[in-house]
Amino acid sequence: MKDPCAHCEEMMQPYLDRILTEDERIEAEAHLDECEYCRKRYRFEESLRVYVRQAVSEQMPPELRLKLAALRIPLD
Numbered sequence: 001m002k003d004p005c006a007h008c009e010e011m012m013q014p015y016l017d018r019i020l021t022e023d024e025r026i027e028a029e030a031h032l033d034e035c036e037y038c039r040k041r042y043r044f045e046e047s048l049r050v051y052v053r054q055a056v057s058e059q060m061p062p063e064l065r066l067k068l069a070a071l072r073i074p075l076d
């Protein structure tokens with residue numbers, strides 16, 4: 001059987017990108033629920049992304065940011 005934490009790690013980036021299928025998302029969330037290690041890693045990855053996104057958007061003129069938001073283009 002596959003190491004669930006290794007599997008969780010594989011799903012981490014697509015999970016954060018919100019591109020997992022419904023089944024995969026449920027699987028990932030179930031694992032994050034029961035695994036302290038992956039939960040910490042997830043929080044770290046998530047906060048890193050928020051930080052990067054803020055850093056990027058703060059340098060952008062507000063009009064451009066609004067345009068991008070309207071187009072739903074991910075900033076990373």
Ligand SMILES: [Zn+2]
Nearest residue numbers: 005008035038
């Ligand atoms: Zn785990």
